[in-house]
Amino acid sequence: MAAGRSLPCDDEFLCAICLDVLCQPASTPCGHNYCKACITGYWDSRGLAHCPICKEVFAGRPQLQVNTKFRDMLEHFKSMRAAAAADEIPVGPGEVPCDICVGPKLKAQKTCLACLASYCEGHLEPHLRVAGLRKHKLSEPVSNLEDRVCGRHDKMLELFCEPDQVCICFMCLKDDHVAHQAVPLEQAHREKTAELRAATSGLKMMEKVKSSSVKDIKGSMQRSKVESDSDVSSINAFFSALAASLKCRQAELIQAIQEKQEAAEAEAAGRVAVLEQEVAGLRRRRSKMEQLLQTKDHLRLLRRWPSLQMPAHSEDLFAPEPERLSDNGPQFYAGIVRDAVARMEKAVNNEMELLFHEVRLSGSCEALKHATAAEDPIEDLIFRSMPKPEEHLRMIQRQHAVDVRMSKCDFSPGFVVSEDGTRLSFLEDVRFCLPEVPNGESQPPVVLATEGYSSGRFYYEVQVRGLDNFWVGVVNPAVSKKGRWILASYMNSWGCFDASHLKKLSLKRKPEKVGVFVDCDTREVCFYDVDAKTLIYSIAGCRFNGESLVDFFTRLMTSDDSNHRPKLYPVFSIFGSHSSSELVITPVSPGP
Structure with missing residues (x-):
């Protein structure tokens, strides 16, 4: 406050010997004031009575008396200084300090944009009283005044350049921003x-x-x-x-x-x-x-x-x-039980894998999707971490892959089957003509696998790279032409057919390796593009033994099904291709 600046200077009330506020002030003949105890002790230590300030030597040691009036003035001064100190506000954390205060900093009340300084209430008094200083622009206290000064012209930043979106000074309007629209910072x-x-x-x-x-x-x-x-x-x-x-x-x-x-x-x-x-x-x-x-x-x-x-x-x-x-000792029964438990364990593991797959593919996040449907599309990525489609194929490859070999005894003349039963090709200079429509009476010569399957699931893969015309799938030889489920390629035209239906397929890419999966229990045949890990086509409700679904379930409810299950054999054929064409059964590799 202003009253704090009207107090007498502290130096007027300090003892020149102890440099503290006078206590029991006594005046020497030369007119200087000292603490009575301080001057008495000073003369005792020097052995000579003289003034420590002006060095005047006294003829005799003066008889000092306490200046009561001056003492009363000191007491009044002390009370005034205590009251002024109570009104002063020290600067706190995060507040702007006064740039003029020496010693303990007080809180700044205003900042002068012309002087580039912040003032407490006492030091601000001249800007409120002096006519020349009253023209200075004052603002609320701000810190880092150097950041508000143009580094090029050393002027206050008072304008805002709208094209460049930066703060500038008046001098900048004549240099880099001469043609730019600028508005005052307040606007x-x-x-x-x-x-x-x-x-x-x-x-x-x-x-x-x-x-x-x-x-x-x-x-x-x-x-x-x-x-x-x-x-x-x-x-x-x-x-x-x-x-x-x-x-x-x-x-x-x-x-x-x-x-x-x-x-x-x-x-x-x-x-x-x-x-x-x-x-x-x-x-x-x-x-x-x-x-x-x-x-x-x-x-x-x-x-x-x-x-x-x-x-x-x-x-x-x-x-x-x-x-x-x-x-029949214990080891006899233990062996029987061990084999039975192994079969049960395998069946249980297969079922558990299917359960795990169904749980992973289940729509457990559907409620979350509906809850966030109104949000930004970017946030939909949160719900895109669903299991990938290839997980199903990978599970099939791991659980149901079988070792398939072509029969070297049961195949049409003109074919050549390799010694290991994995490669099918033509005899030299022999090619078969294209077959008629699958539902017709004719079909190309085929080669069956050595082993058939009547229950459970099985999966195998065939490399068809470079082949324009081929058959691959499964057949039931006991049902003649009605027992075949085939993926066929006819001159780069793709189709999938069973005993009575032909489904023409439109594929985005030509498969180089085809996977065939058969589920004898659910009566389903699936064909996969192994490299792309995608499903080509699936045939459901297959009549593996030529009977209808009603007959199938009736037989299951009324008799033992084990004696009526047909055997399905993997089947292969190539035709109308170059004599060097070759169809290859490849090992199943699930990958990582």
Whole structure:
């Protein structure tokens, strides 16, 4: 405050000896003031009475008295300085300090844009009182004044260049921005503030939308978690029931083995008892015979001989040993169980892989997609991390690949099958003509695989690079032409057909390697482009044995299906191509 600057100077009330505010002030004959204790001690240490300031020597040691009036003035000065100090505001963190204050900095109240300095309330007083300084432009306190000065002209930045979107000084209008439209900083500030308000309003709306989406997503996730917990609980119950069923069947199997063992032991015990009785009778008869052999009385031996003769059924005693008891030890049953468990484990693993695949492909994020449908398209990338289509093919390759070989005994004349059964080509200078439409009466010569499949799933791959005309698929030889499911290429025209339908295909790229997948249980045949990892075509509801679906399910419900399952054989054919054309069965490689 201004009153703080009207206080007397502190130097007027300082002792020249202790350099502190006078205490019990005493005046020397020359008119200088000192603390009474300070001047007395000074004279005692010097042995000479003189003034420390003016060096005037006194004839005798003056009798000093406390200047009571001056002391009262000091007390009044101290009280005024305490009151002024209470009104001063020290600068705090992040506040602009006064550039004039020496020692503890006070908080600046204004910044002079002409002086390029900030002033506290006391040091600002001349700018409010002096006429020349009152013309200076004052602003709210600002820091880093050097950033507000043009580095080229050393002038305050007071204009805003709209074309270049930079702050400039008046001198810049005559140099680099001579033809540019410039407005005062205040006007530019108002315009930018309006733009910021509009942007802020838009951000608030976006924030509201995002917050609503967050709420919807959290709600969806909460519901999903409840459903997931319910699913997990049900799955645990299913697997617990399966484990309990297996445990029960295990107990039944062990009980059956133990009962069989007990029956075998009982049968063995009965046989042992009979044989032991027979051995005892034979031992007694042999003893009597040995005693009779030792007698020398001829008459006695001849008389007793009829009673010791072997009975009529004695020949049974030397007959072959009766059939031995079953020697099916623990290792016999363990081997059977081990093989059965291995088959069950393989089947369970296959089913689990299918389950994992279906879970990964399930639309668990659909609710999230709907919740964020109103947001920017960029945010849709969050939901594009769904499993890739090639995962299904990779799973099939890992789980169901089989080793297929062409039969070297059952193929049409004119074909050549390699020794390992993996390559099919023409005899030299032999080519087959193009076949008629697949539904017609004729078909090209074909080569079957050595092994057929009647259940489960199997998959194999064939390289067709460079072939314009070929057949690949599966057939049921027992159903003649009605039992074929083929992917065919006719002069770069593609088709897929079964017994009664032809589906013309339009492919974006010509496959160089074809994968064939057959599910005998679901009656489905699929053809894949292995290199592109895409599905070419799928045939569902195949009549592998020529019967209808109704007949198929009726037979499943009324009889044993194992004796009626047809055998499907991989089939291959090339025709109408160059004599050097070759179809190759390749090993299945799932890749990473």
